[in-house]
Amino acid sequence: MRSNLALFSIFLLSFLSVSSFAQSTRNTKVEIKGNQFLINDQPTYPGRVWKGNKIEGLLMNSRMVQGIFDDLNPETIKNWEYPDTQTWNPDRNTQEFVGQMPIWKSFGLLSFTINLQGGSPFGYSQNQPWINSAFTEKGELREAYFNRLEKILDKADELGMVPIVGLFYFGQDEVLQDEQAVIHAVENAIDWILKKGYQNVLIEVNNECNVRYDHEILQPERVHELIELVKKRRWKGRRLLVSTSYGGGTVPKENVIQSADFILLHGNGVKDPNNITAQVEATRRVEGYTDQPIVYNEDDHFEFDQELNNFTAATAAYASWGFFDYRMKDEGFEAGYQSVPVDWGINSERKKGFFELLKEITGY
Template structure:
């Protein structure tokens, strides 16, 4: 039955099917997650598609999705309650200066592509059966220019909203764009469409709110929506009053103490009204150490998200963001995260 898992928010805590997440543990009310944005990846550029081939194993988008879904029970058994995926993925190289590949779930006019939607629907359904939440991203810099204009961005936003409502998905929360303040933090321009950028970040959030209002059988009665910012940045005042949950990134935050400062500073931003704070991207590990970014986020009262990519000279077993992806717990880093999470999910609050 689609929509059997219902995510909701009360104050700064997450609930699934009316029960607070991780009850009685040190992470009660959190939404611990992992960045799995390539779960629907495909490359529509014939000039770059062969990059993702391996000997005897040409790239196959459906196989990639199937292999991801097959690992969901393992993730869930270790305490993972949520993961981020995105209709425009993320860099399959971890960090990229150029993005010649074409990985977009939207046609140039903003129409939702049936093949991408089918794979995303399979993922949402599989998560729903397990009681997991999908943090569904719409846009990614380097790929947003695949859409022609602002009208196409709006159409993509509307079609995704309508698609989720028609499906009756209640385990999905929305991340409109990934790191929408890139143009404020770095140069040159990354997002080509200003309506996605943080300066206008409230517009699409409010549009999804209004379009979904009263159309979902959830405590809020509509989709829960946010948009994420660059590593180390605090909540932007432009979106503080409209987001249902705050999405921060820990990339570039080398000291765990700075994670605590980032969370505390975000809570002081005008417009912040006590929403839960969620890291859904952080590429710092050290899970065997007493002090690390995961532990600091937990101390600060925030949820944390694991972001792992294949680093220089590493093999295919590394990195959940790199393509082709080994979705199993195939590396020391992956196992380190999931073992740390399992301990937290079984911990006692105090």
């Protein structure tokens, strides 16, 4: 009869073999060279030019932050009931998300932002009584959330897509009890992604660091400390590329510009597309900027049928652009990618407008 030690050794070797196999079979790797994104050693949208504007090297994206959403508050969960079943189902939400990913990719969408604490399921909101966090109060990982995340990251790796994984969202960061819990959460999440072997993931430390965060380390003056923490976490010599974002129209501060691998901007509140150009130009003038790629990963301005809109303005300034859509007053279930429950299909006029222009710009 084998000893317990021998049995444990066999189990450990089997686990390591499976882990090594999973990592060796990853399909997609993202890199940055100069101001361009590369996927599997090739610039994105290779050779593509649209209306005289270089598209090669950009990373067009959409805000899809609710892909692993759940609500741990029994008092508010009724808000997210599906219209057909009158119940909320987090696994259905993720399954339907994954089912749409190949369709998004077919239009030229190479990236999407997903957040471990989601976003406002109403689009915008002051109070957030719901509890949607992949972290416990001490910064440990909630297994159910990461199981759902794994399904999405696996599919993205299969499809050649580059998810931007956000760690924290204002209104939910107070779930974590103190600064040490925030640090612990960052370490745990980054280590989980690295040890799963993903090489296609970008990190956004927090969504809009200058908006209502409780913990000082998540606020503009100190958020670079967490950017540096992410950069120091390594597995088999690899690390993850990382940044953070600010509220709409804001130009990032020097500490973030100097630490971030790429620069995240938001276009919320920027009604004049010419001000998108001005925001990009101002960002490039910040001290310490070294030609990192500039990416809008949230903008709720549309007018996709107009020659000049925020999407085309960002593109002309050689900045990647990200679609932010939520269900507005009196709109149906098909509208909005941030409002829960989510219809992840391309079934509203706004969604169709974005994806049609995306396809035209990227040449897919």
